[in-house]
Amino acid sequence: MPTTPAKSAPPATDPASLSGASDPSAPAPLLVVGSVAFDTVRTPFGSGDEVLGGSATYFSMAASFFTRVRLVAAVGEDFRDSDAQPLRERGVDLEGLERIPGRTFRWEGEYGYDLNTAKTLRTELGVFATFRPRLAEPLRRSTFVFLANIDPEIQLATLRSVRAPKAIALDTMNFWIEGKPEALRRTLAKVDALLINDAEARQLADEPNLVRAAAAIRRMGPSIVVVKRGEYGAVMFSETGVFGVPAYPLESVLDPTGAGDSFAGGFMGHLARDGRLTPESFRQAVVLGSVMASLDVEDFSLKRLARATNDEIRSRYQGFRDLTGFSELA
Ligand code: AMP
Numbered sequence: 001m002p003t004t005p006a007k008s009a010p011p012a013t014d015p016a017s018l019s020g021a022s023d024p025s026a027p028a029p030l031l032v033v034g035s036v037a038f039d040t041v042r043t044p045f046g047s048g049d050e051v052l053g054g055s056a057t058y059f060s061m062a063a064s065f066f067t068r069v070r071l072v073a074a075v076g077e078d079f080r081d082s083d084a085q086p087l088r089e090r091g092v093d094l095e096g097l098e099r100i101p102g103r104t105f106r107w108e109g110e111y112g113y114d115l116n117t118a119k120t121l122r123t124e125l126g127v128f129a130t131f132r133p134r135l136a137e138p139l140r141r142s143t144f145v146f147l148a149n150i151d152p153e154i155q156l157a158t159l160r161s162v163r164a165p166k167a168i169a170l171d172t173m174n175f176w177i178e179g180k181p182e183a184l185r186r187t188l189a190k191v192d193a194l195l196i197n198d199a200e201a202r203q204l205a206d207e208p209n210l211v212r213a214a215a216a217i218r219r220m221g222p223s224i225v226v227v228k229r230g231e232y233g234a235v236m237f238s239e240t241g242v243f244g245v246p247a248y249p250l251e252s253v254l255d256p257t258g259a260g261d262s263f264a265g266g267f268m269g270h271l272a273r274d275g276r277l278t279p280e281s282f283r284q285a286v287v288l289g290s291v292m293a294s295l296d297v298e299d300f301s302l303k304r305l306a307r308a309t310n311d312e313i314r315s316r317y318q319g320f321r322d323l324t325g326f327s328e329l330a
Contacts, residue, residue: 034148062265266292
């Protein structure tokens with residue numbers, strides 16, 4: 001991903017002016033492929049049974065506050081039209097959501113008091129075991145692409161169908177690092193940015209030190225590596241150096257599911273809406289990613305993102321500025 005302004009870059013926008021999100025005639029440059037799932041989740045503070053989840057779902061909900069999002073995924077015959085209602089209400093384009101024979105992807109996980117690490121109890125691929133997306137023409141013309149956590153072969157097939165992407169980012173997890181290492185390496189070689197959590201960055205690079213792990217991953221392809229560190233914040237490694245933010249201080253965290261995908265939604269949503277790929281825009285993207293993750297974790301499933309407002313996003317963005325601003329030493 002170049003860090004100099006693109007030729008056709010629109011004028012710089014204020015990160016806190018969330019225009020364009022609900023205008024149906026606005027361009028829809030952001031495409032996401034990933035899972036749409038039924039999740040069963042237990043945390044020390046409650047549980048959810050077969051609730052709507054999935055990497056592409058959380059991503060789309062969060063990114064929809066910044067730009068129009070086109071979702072590519074598959075669901076099974078057990079998925080009802082009404083299940084997609086939260087996405088529809090946020091104006092997410094569901095033309096690329098295919099219903100095919102089989103069962104919808106299911107994930108079951110639990111968290112202990114350390115809400116940073118999910119323990120996967122069950123992964124049922126369902127329709128994703130055979131799904132290979134066929135993108136319709138308008139989707140092939142998308143300019144910003146997010147390959148959310150799913151089989152790297154599906155990520156690669158999607159990427160090959162997009163004609164001239166301006167920026168491509170990727171997320172993955174231990175399930176695919178262990179299960180499809182070669183396909184993941186091929187996909188990684190083609191992306192501009194990797195967004196990944198700290199344990200998985202260490203695993204992917206086979207390197208315990210995060211700084212060295214990020215450097216090793218950057219040699220595999222992506223020029224930008226953003227490491228998500230749960231309640232400890234996020235760190236971005238790029239050719240211009242290292243940029244870090246803490247997590248937003250929250251009194252109540254109920255369910256961390258989808259925090260990583262929501263982070264990615266804020267990050268890519270901002271870049272797609274802003275259009276510039278400058279170091280400044282990337283820094284804003286890391287903060288807006290952190291804002292969207294902080295909202296997501298405050299309730300189960302998509303509940304909190306569904307009731308978030310532009311004002312809240314603006315005010316948390318400012319909260320990050322207050323949290324991290326300090327003056328020079330005399
Ligand atoms: P996150 O908490 O942001 O890392 O992502 C949680 C979401 O990822 C859940 O809603 C799950 O449905 C989804 N998920 C879990 N495992 C996988 C997997 N192996 N492939 C794709 N999506 C997954």
